[in-house]
Amino acid sequence: MNRTKLACSLLAATLFTGVAHAAPKPPVVLNGGGSSLAFPTYAADFAAFSTSKKNKDLFSYEAVGSGAGQNAFLNNDITYFEPVSGTNTHGYAAGALTYGTIVGTQVDYGASDAFLLSTQLTNAATGSYALSNVDGPLIQVPTIGTPITIPYNQSGTPSPLVLTDAQLCGVLSGKITDWHSLVPTIAAGTTINVTYRSDSSGTTFLLTQHLHAACTSANSNFSIPVPITKTFATEFGTVPSNFTAESGSGGVASHMTSTPGSFGYLSPDYTAIAPNSANTTSLQVASLVNAVDGKTYAPSVAATTQGLVHPGAGSTNPSPPATLAAAQNPLNWVPAVPQTTQGYPIVGYTTIDASTCYSAATRGTLLIDILKDIYKKGSNSYAVITTNNGFVPLANSGAAKFYTAIESSFLSNKSGYNLNIDNATTCAGLAGR
Secondary structure (H helix, E strand, C coil): CCHHHHHHHHHHHHHHHHHHHCCCCCCCCEEEEECCCCHHHHHHHHHHHHHHCCCCCCEEEECCCHHHHHHHHHHCCHHHHCCCCCECCCCCECCCCEECCCCCCCCCEEEECCCCCHHHHCECCCCECECCCCCCEEEEEEEEEEECECEEECCCCCCCCEECHHHHHHHHHCCCCEHHHHCCCCCCCCECEEEEECCCCHHHHHHHHHHHHHCCCCCCCCCCCCCCCCCHHHHCCCCCCCEEEECHHHHHHHHHHCCCCEEECECHHHCCCCCCCCCCCCCEECEEECCCCCCEECCCHHHHHHHHHCECCCCECCCCCCCHHHHCCHHHHCCECCCECCCCCCEEEEEEEEECCCCCHHHHHHHHHHHHHHCCCCCCHHHHHHHHCCCEEHHHCCCHHHHHHHHHHCCCCCCCCCCCCCCCCCCCCCCCC
16 A cells, blocks of 8 residues: 555545534533423423424422522522432422433523512612623513312312312311311311422422411401511421421322322322322312302313403503513513402412523523424414323413513514524624523
């Protein structure tokens, strides 16, 4: 072999060896988590989306509770999602429910059923609604409507068990402790075992938002007005002896299923009302009397939709922001519905928190694409997933107007506000999340 041929052979071998041993690019994975209420829905959404893209490694989700999800996102701190069992260094119990595998250290999105407070939203360094000097403005949008159901596990109850606000406030405050007080045919002395969320929970937030509006010093042992909170134990100086704390929706559902006499609060996807949910249980749910129209409603998709469409006193943000200044404030993008004038009375919205600017275009594009699919109008696989879990697609809810506004402001720039994800003007010079 002459020198020229030898040199060519060696070069080819070197190039081939380099290609063969080049490290594969890490998969693009959006890391996030938070709400256990929304976990079964989001997990199914991610699976459907990933299947359509023929790529299973697109999302990770840790159901650590809304409070931990918010903090993980706001601080861009993946340790809120770790370890996968036990309690992490921040004092939060790790999520019992997970989807996918975390890749990298960034937190791309947070999921919560409690909207962020003004104290969480303003960046002291910039004086704006920015996550940091590199991430750009914070985005907070509702994704699906939800009821907060009142599950129970007690034999001898009528079907359905019907409760008024006064009875609900009485049981959840410890004023009513005997099943006989709710159902006279049940033997006196049958203790109501109340199960509540021990973690920082958006489900608790939506429940206490209603209790704030419904409970009085006459019908409850709560301090009045009832504080709206993500941590239920803070409603008491001393938690009543018939109350048990459990972490996450899964923890509450598991304890209630195995505990006769139990009474609690959950999203529909952990109860018998959503039999097509991946996390459905045998728990029956109470129907509630709407204090305004006097009618009784089960927490069905139809009655939840009716409640969201008819917000009552104290409700805010019935329509999306109509000006640039209003649209820049994330507080204006989530309707609050503490009570309703028709339909099921305890309803609200679960939300996604995101950054405007991402370090790689693929991350922002991936987030835009999954949100567009979740928001799709009409009958589609994502709408079926939502309703199968007992929730209401945003386009069908009282916040239907938000569907168009979110698409035009955050998923595109039709609004001209430059608030959309990875907007070239807004993100110019920013490294991104």
